[in-house]
Amino acid sequence: DTGVSQNPRHKITKRGQNVTFRCDPISEHNRLYWYRQTLGQGPEFLTYFQNEAQLEKSRLLSDRFSAERPKGSFSTLEIQRTEQGDSAMYLCASSPEGATNEKLFFGSGTQLSVL
Amino acid sequence: AQSVTQPDIHITVSEGASLELRCNYSYGATPYLFWYVQSPGQGLQLLLKYFSGDTLVQGIKGFEAEFKRSQSSFNLRKPSVHWSDAAEYFCAVGDGSNYQLIWGAGTKLIIKP
Numbered sequence: 001d002t003g004v005s006q007n008p009r010h011k012i013t014k015r016g017q018n019v020t021f022r023c024d025p026i027s028e029h030n031r032l033y034w035y036r037q038t039l040g041q042g043p044e045f046l047t048y049f050q051n052e053a054q055l056e057k058s059r060l061l062s063d064r065f066s067a068e069r070p071k072g073s074f075s076t077l078e079i080q081r082t083e084q085g086d087s088a089m090y091l092c093a094s095s096p097e098g099a100t101n102e103k104l105f106f107g108s109g110t111q112l113s114v115l
Numbered sequence: 116a117q118s119v120t121q122p123d124i125h126i127t128v129s130e131g132a133s134l135e136l137r138c139n140y141s142y143g144a145t146p147y148l149f150w151y152v153q154s155p156g157q158g159l160q161l162l163l164k165y166f167s168g169d170t171l172v173q174g175i176k177g178f179e180a181e182f183k184r185s186q187s188s189f190n191l192r193k194p195s196v197h198w199s200d201a202a203e204y205f206c207a208v209g210d211g212s213n214y215q216l217i218w219g220a221g222t223k224l225i226i227k228p
Contacts, residue, residue: 004158040124042205042218043159056215091159104216106158 002026004107006092012113013082020078021110025094032075033104034067035091036060043091049075050097082114117142119208121219129227130198136191136222138206146208148189149216150180154202162204165189176200201226 005024013019025032031050035043046065048056051072061067064082069075079086089109120139128134140146150162163174170182180191189206206219 041220042119042207043216044218045215048215058215093159104159104161106160108156108158 004092004094004105006090006107006110008110009108010111010113012115014115015084016081018078018080019082019112020076021090021092021112022074022076023092023094023107024074025092026096026105027073028096029094029105030072030097031095032069033093033095034075034077035093037089037091037109038087046077079112082112084114087112087114117208117217119206119217119219121204121206121222123222124220125223125225127225127227128196131195134191134193134196134200134224136204136206136224138189138191138219140187140189140206140208140217142187142208142210142217144210146189147210148180148182149207149209150174150178150189150191151205151207152176152202153205153221159205162191196224196226198226198228200224 007022033048034046037043045058046061047067049069052069064080067077089111091109093104093106095104118141122137148165151159152162153159162178163172163180165172165182173179178193182189203221203223205221207216209216
């Protein structure tokens with residue numbers, strides 16, 4: 001068990017560019033979550049997958065954001081036409097099937113800076 | 116509206132002193148309450164949780180928290196802090212079946228030597 005892995009750790013991009021982040025959950029975990037965290041705030045839920053199915057999406061997830069988990073293992077979060085307001089830490093978490101929120105295991109996050 | 120309030124943005128305590136971090140919530144249903152810790156460069160880690168039963172819950176690293184329904188509070192305590200406890204602490208509330216936890220803004224704990 002190597003924990004939840006996120007890549008890259010840091011991403012600097014220019015406004016208008018597209019970026020993609022990757023999350024590798026704990027291998028036996030069926031559920032995968034994406035959160036966004038800005039400075040001085042707690043995490044905000046973005047979306048949630050069970051296996052490859054995207055079951056919930058927050059209204060924060062505008063049409064510029066898309067998340068996939070094609071084989072029910074790793075997930076990607078893409079932001080198109082980035083804006084300065086997208087600058088934040090993007091967190092991924094996973095949990096085993098049947099667990100409630102108590103079993104969230106978080107990665108270290110990807111820090112996005114949009115210039 | 117559902118919300119979690121952590122009134123203290125920063126708290127500074129001396130090493131070896133006791134600690135209490137405050138958390139107040141507003142939630143329409145029976146709350147499931149959590150404390151997570153976030154150390155620099157590390158992922159959020161669950162310290163403890165309350166679902167039901169005994170209102171005083173024990174967690175990892177010597178932390179405990181007490182659920183007080185009448186005060187809508189779930190304060191985190193530790194009798195004696197260590198320098199390694201310096202981190203940011205987040206309180207969160209959920210309903211157990213919904214994966215959209217509502218998070219507080221966090222309290223940054225600073226330890227004085």
